[in-house]
Amino acid sequence: xxxxxxxxxxxxxxxxxxxxxxxxxxxxxxxxxxxxxxxxxxxxxxxxxxxxxxxxxxxxxxxxxxxxxxxxxxxxxxxxxxxxxxxxxxxxxxxxxxxxxxxxxxxxxxxxxxxxxxxxxxxxxxxxxxxxxxxxxxxxxxxxxxxxxxxxxxxxxxxxxxxxxxxxxxxxxxxxxxxxxxxxxxxxxxxxxxxxxxxxxxxxxxxxxxxxxxxxxxxxxxxxxxxxxxxxxxxxxxxxxxxxxxxxxxxxxxxxxxxxxxxxxxxxxxxxxxxxxxxxxxxxxxxxxxxxxxxxxxxxxxxxxxxxxxxxxxxxxxxxxxxxxxxxxxxxxxxxxxxxxxxxxxxxxxxxxxxxxxxxxxxxxxxxxxxxxxxxxxxxx
Amino acid sequence: xxxxxxxxxxxxxxxxxxxxxxxxxxxxxxxxxxxxxxxxxxxxxxxxxxxxxxxxxxxxxxxxxxxxxxxxxxxxxxxxxxxxxxxxxxxxxxxxxxxxxxxxxxxxxxxxxxxxxxxxxxxxxxxxxxxxxxxxxxxxxxxxxxxxxxxxxxxxxxxxxxxxxxxxxxxxxxxxxxxxxxxxxxxxxxxxxxxxxxxxxxxxxxxxxxxxxxxxxxxxxxxxxxxxxxxxxxxxxxxxxxxxxxxxxxxxxxxxxxxxxxxxxxxxxxxxxxxxxxxxxxxxxxxxxxxxxxxxxxxxxxxxxxxxxxxxxxxxxxxxxxxxxxxxxxxxxxxxxxxxxxxxxxxxxxxxxxxxxxxxxxxxxxx
Numbered sequence: 001x002x003x004x005x006x007x008x009x010x011x012x013x014x015x016x017x018x019x020x021x022x023x024x025x026x027x028x029x030x031x032x033x034x035x036x037x038x039x040x041x042x043x044x045x046x047x048x049x050x051x052x053x054x055x056x057x058x059x060x061x062x063x064x065x066x067x068x069x070x071x072x073x074x075x076x077x078x079x080x081x082x083x084x085x086x087x088x089x090x091x092x093x094x095x096x097x098x099x100x101x102x103x104x105x106x107x108x109x110x111x112x113x114x115x116x117x118x119x120x121x122x123x124x125x126x127x128x129x130x131x132x133x134x135x136x137x138x139x140x141x142x143x144x145x146x147x148x149x150x151x152x153x154x155x156x157x158x159x160x161x162x163x164x165x166x167x168x169x170x171x172x173x174x175x176x177x178x179x180x181x182x183x184x185x186x187x188x189x190x191x192x193x194x195x196x197x198x199x200x201x202x203x204x205x206x207x208x209x210x211x212x213x214x215x216x217x218x219x220x221x222x223x224x225x226x227x228x229x230x231x232x233x234x235x236x237x238x239x240x241x242x243x244x245x246x247x248x249x250x251x252x253x254x255x256x257x258x259x260x261x262x263x264x265x266x267x268x269x270x271x272x273x274x275x276x277x278x279x280x281x282x283x284x285x286x287x288x289x290x291x292x293x294x295x296x297x298x299x300x301x302x303x304x305x306x307x308x309x310x311x312x313x314x315x316x317x318x319x320x321x322x323x324x325x326x327x328x329x330x331x332x333x334x335x336x337x338x339x340x341x342x343x344x345x346x347x348x349x350x351x352x353x354x355x356x357x358x359x360x361x362x363x364x365x366x367x368x369x370x371x372x373x374x375x376x377x378x379x380x381x
Numbered sequence: 382x383x384x385x386x387x388x389x390x391x392x393x394x395x396x397x398x399x400x401x402x403x404x405x406x407x408x409x410x411x412x413x414x415x416x417x418x419x420x421x422x423x424x425x426x427x428x429x430x431x432x433x434x435x436x437x438x439x440x441x442x443x444x445x446x447x448x449x450x451x452x453x454x455x456x457x458x459x460x461x462x463x464x465x466x467x468x469x470x471x472x473x474x475x476x477x478x479x480x481x482x483x484x485x486x487x488x489x490x491x492x493x494x495x496x497x498x499x500x501x502x503x504x505x506x507x508x509x510x511x512x513x514x515x516x517x518x519x520x521x522x523x524x525x526x527x528x529x530x531x532x533x534x535x536x537x538x539x540x541x542x543x544x545x546x547x548x549x550x551x552x553x554x555x556x557x558x559x560x561x562x563x564x565x566x567x568x569x570x571x572x573x574x575x576x577x578x579x580x581x582x583x584x585x586x587x588x589x590x591x592x593x594x595x596x597x598x599x600x601x602x603x604x605x606x607x608x609x610x611x612x613x614x615x616x617x618x619x620x621x622x623x624x625x626x627x628x629x630x631x632x633x634x635x636x637x638x639x640x641x642x643x644x645x646x647x648x649x650x651x652x653x654x655x656x657x658x659x660x661x662x663x664x665x666x667x668x669x670x671x672x673x674x675x676x677x678x679x680x681x682x683x684x685x686x687x688x689x690x691x692x693x694x695x696x697x698x699x700x701x702x703x704x705x706x707x708x709x710x711x712x713x714x715x716x717x718x719x720x721x722x723x724x725x726x727x728x729x730x731x732x733x734x735x736x737x738x739x740x741x742x743x744x745x746x747x748x
Contacts, residue, residue, distance in 0.1 A: 049546055097526060160729035163526060167664045168722040179715035299534050339545040344538030352531045358521045
């Protein structure tokens with residue numbers, strides 16, 4: 001969707017600055033208007049179902065940015081959203097639709113938690129954090145990558161569509177997690193009745209960023225990874241190959257790119273990013289894996305990737321917006337008794353308006369850009 | 382005379398091709414294997430024919446939403462519109478059908494009538510979601526998979542929000558129960574196996590709709606137009622078929638059928654609604670549609686296989702005390718529960734015969 005402008009014939013620095021400015025407003029205008037319109041429609045829904053939209057939005061703002069603690073919570077929510085959004089966005093760039101971030105994330109979290117609590121017991125000794133922490137993190141990343149690579153491999157090898165296969169992997173991940181957390185990996189503490197793992201060892205934990213707040217180093221890692229994904233996609237040969245396969249697989253094939261290899265690689269990287277989201281939730285925040293903790297991240301990640309127009313920097317902004325809504329929703333519910341679920345409605349509306357830009361363009365009379373980019377392909381592709 | 386026999390021969394051949402013997406053979410074989418497992422496990426507690434009859438009765442019941450979902454997909458995709466929103470349409474229909482039935486009962490209507498009007502509300506909900514899908518993907522030419530995902534997320538959001546808003550503040554009205562069982566004349570009176578033919582109305586409608594869809598698609602002008610629009614819209618347009626109209630109509634028909642599938646969850650199976658209760662059935666039915674090569678009977682056979690996998694899970698839970706030593710994994714509902722999802726992925730590999738989608742499937746039409 002974010003195809004940057006072709007360089008125009010005149011190459012004065014001033015006009016190129018102007019071009020950049022135009023490109024930025026063009027890229028940002030429609031998403032911003034989509035969010036704005038969605039909030040207005042949502043206000044109508046709140047009003048009709050018997051709530052006070054102004055009070056609701058004030059509560060939402062207060063809960064998201066009203067105090068240092070609120071900002072910390074917003075960032076805590078945004079962290080997994082950035083990773084998961086990058087996961088979906090990266091797959092979009094490769095012409096693949098990763099609906100499986102949910103499963104990759106929860107499988108990554110599971111393996112990360114397992115390494116965190118079981119490894120010292122298996123080895124019979126405590127590990128130094130410099131070894132244990134990276135092991136837990138990378139274990140989660142690899143687990144997510146594996147969960148993404150399976151549908152990728154099936155797509156490359158048999159043509160089985162990744163949309164259905166990633167969804168199936170989500171359900172399998174839920175059942176597998178449920179089985180393990182109720183059985184072999186369940187916290188053996190006799191007082192524990194919840195399907196969850198024991199707490200991970202101190203040596204596998206990521207510390208808070210600021211003492212007294214829940215915000216942790218994960219947000220810094222997330223921003224660095226967002227930059228790394230941008231650099232990878234636009235500054236390396238492999239990234240170029242991924243974007244080429246995404247834009248036109250036939251052309252990529254003629255150019256000598258192994259399309260199947262790129263598909264498997266793209267899905268593994270996407271899975272790895274989602275796995276990292278899960279791993280960091282475990283090592284920095286929850287310190288264990290609990291059944292049902294990740295419900296909804298996968299679909300939110302799709303909305304974030306589309307709102308961020310599959311660009312890493314756009315994803316960061318969209319993830320912070322979604323994190324703010326999640327974090328503010330609790331305060332809103334406290335003030336107005338409107339269920340937090342209304343946030344899902346806003347998100348769906350935003351997604352609807354971003355996906356169907358034509359509606360936004362129609363409302364605000366904005367001219368369409370000349371080029372569009374194919375995001376996904378039908379069953380045959 | 383000679384030409385007549387050759388047409389008959391052609392017809393036979395085309396029926397065989399549609400039937401795709403290898404695939405059907407594998408489906409039947411797998412269903413028999415799954416039935417065998419249940420029969421072996423349950424043999425200690427019950428007579429084998431009783432077990433098989435109850436297995437098949439469960440199979441036809443649980444396959445219902447899958448069958449309807451697959452038919453919904455067939456109408457849409459035969460007309461060239463990919464519909465991955467079946468899941469969301471079913472979830473929304475399950476919710477609004479349920480809501481309609483309980484409020485109509487509360488308004489003083491008799492139980493039966495509120496249930497039937499609930500089914501109507503579910504069908505209407507499916508149609509409304511389908512209208513959104515049609516507007517987005519046919520008129521606005523939004524990527525059809527994105528449009529479907531939008532509807533799925535919207536359905537989760539709206540049903541989750543309203544479910545909590547309406548039911549978590551006390552005063553939950555009573556549900557009018559579930560749809561009555563229909564005894565199919567003669568067959569339902571058979572000893573033991575009669576049980577298979579005692580089904581509820583949505584299940585019966587699903588089977589009838591398989592035959593009706595086959596007839597509509599392959600033996601009526603409407604079906605011909607639908608397939609033409611899905612295979613080669615430009616050519617259809619040149620001979621005077623209104624591509625947009627045919628696509629809109631088929632997406633709406635598909636939505637109504639998915640809505641009927643949604644009614645199964647809250648008006649036929651259990652008299653309650655839970656968030657996310659469709660649990661991926663919409664996506665599995667899409668896989669069944671693909672596995673059945675976009676043909677009603679093929680897709681139906683595939684949904685029966687998925688139904689069998691689910692019936693296996695239900696039956697194993699029922700007979701869990703008789704599961705022999707060493708097969709303990711069969712006691713774990715989560716492990717057995719993975720079978721339909723794994724089967725789905727397996728079906729999509731195309732190992733058992735490649736399938737071909739309608740040529741223009743997923744492509745918006747530009748006049």
